[in-house]
Amino acid sequence: MSNVAKSYKSSDPVIAYCSEHTTIQSPLQAELLKETLDNAPMSMMLGAPEVLTFGQNFIRSFGGRRVIDVGTYTGASALAWALAVPDDGEVFTFDIDHTNYKKFGVPIISKCEKTFKKIRAIEGSALDGLDKLIADGQSGTFDFAFIDADKVNYSNYYDRAVTLLRKGGVIFVDNSLWNGSVCDPARRTEPSTVAIHQANDKIFKDDRTYSALINLGDGTHIAFKK
């Protein structure tokens, strides 16, 4: 049994206990979680509820208003951030393909117009989307970023997020332990594992942020912009 896992995939009693005493979901979040796990393709991509609650707590505690969400899938992370920001808040969520968001996320999230209207769904390469925000002069204007798309671009997403965040802004990098594979040099052969390990090293050594890698969900590397 791995001691690194998203709570919905784990039978570890410690992970279950921590999740039970961390995760708080709105009815919409619970509905989207069930719909994704029951019906969406590759449902293991769903963000861990305990990570999403932890991120919402950060956003709420420092009054975060503008959020970057890299990797929409069915929209669970975008929904979490949209619930956490105030009424005039914005969540920019990027995905190469919004088919799963439109099919599973939109019908559920749009039941709450107030929340749905905060989400800006941008389809296409997330790297291009983030570069466009930078080119549009939006550097230093975001409060929170969640990185959860293709792992080979993790270091690139992190660099863009640091640029786009204001001082004191927070980045969550999801899957930073990748089921524990990054911890074992012998298992660092597959491209995603190599890329996540390189991103973890980069974040740890980065003078632009304070950071901590924690065993939450599939591993969450948290960076605070100086």
Ligand SMILES: C[S@@+](CC[C@H](N)C(=O)[O-])C[C@H]1O[C@@H](n2cnc3c(N)ncnc32)[C@H](O)[C@@H]1O
């Ligand atoms: C792990 S899922 C995101 C899960 C979501 N954040 C959640 O909480 O449920 C990763 C997503 O990244 C998207 N993706 C993969 N490569 C991408 C790229 N180059 N640009 C943008 N999105 C990409 C995939 O289509 C997939 O929907």
